[in-house]
């Protein structure tokens with residue numbers, strides 16, 4: 001009967017909910033343990049590549065959680081970390097680890113670290129970041145912090161003050177995933193950003209004229225405002241060439257390199273350097 005079916009659907013729904021909550025609860029417990037023992041968290045690194053000569057200018061640190069059952073993506077565990085109060089300790093671990101890692105690289109390379117809006121709710125954020133910069137000895141101008149548009153929904157005066165304090169140390173601030181959230185071009189003039197990252201959704205489908213229009217206007221506006229610009233999610237030679245033709249100065253994506261463990265960084269640098277030299281030789285008309 002219809003009534004019986006309804007009951008079954010309800011039961012099924014309940015079971016599904018319970019499974020989901022169960023999995024989340026398990027994740028929360030093991031994430032807490034992972035943060036405490038510090039053994040399962042790792043950073044991978046993805047290069048930023050200069051469009052003109054193909055040289056690497058720096059790397060973005062991307063968090064990975066290696067569990068006995070396999071890797072969990074940050075898209076899955078970061079929201080949990082944010083909900084259960086683990087984002088602050090994790091965020092500081094990421095920053096410290098990335099700065100220490102960058103200290104082993106050639107000095108011209110920058111390191112970029114993602115910050116969650118939740119971290120800005122901690123009144124100690126600025127002091128904690130400054131302490132890590134001092135303790136690791138990283139040159140502040142080599143450090144970039146990536147924030148998303150959702151940060152602008154938090155207390156605007158407090159955010160502006162923190163970003164301004166960070167910049168006064170010489171740290172650079174990037175606006176990540178630009179064009180996705182509650183985008184307002186006004187953010188680019190009201191907040192002190194050094195760099196804008198064009199979201200990969202526009203790049204992935206830049207054949208569509210609307211996306212190309214957004215890419216063009218972000219490049220032009222950033223240029224006019226004196227803000228650096230980078231395109232994310234560049235997966236193909238075609239997109240690389242098209243973005244270069246649009247005057248996009250910097251790019252990031254699988255076309256150049258996937259995020260790699262720290263041990264693969266020298267290989268990424270050598271490979272991109274070799275590609276760049278071949279490009280130079282070609283431009284100079286040498287074989």
Ligand code: C2E
Pocket residue numbers: 046061062063073074075078091094114115116146176177200232233234235252253254255259
């Ligand atoms: P994001 O900061 O915008 O990072 C870019 C994401 O796109 C990364 O996913 C990267 O692996 C992926 N990606 C890079 N190039 C390509 C490409 O050519 N094609 C495609 N399809 N994807 C590409 P990932 O590592 O899974 O990270 C997802 C998001 O998780 C990040 O987006 C960032 O918002 C967040 N996240 C990662 N690490 C951290 C962290 O340490 N702290 C915080 N707060 N958030 C983090």
Ligand code: MG
Pocket residue numbers: 060114146176
């Ligand atoms: Mg990012």
Ligand code: MG
Pocket residue numbers: 176177197199200232
């Ligand atoms: Mg992004």
Ligand code: MG
Pocket residue numbers: 177
């Ligand atoms: Mg993103």
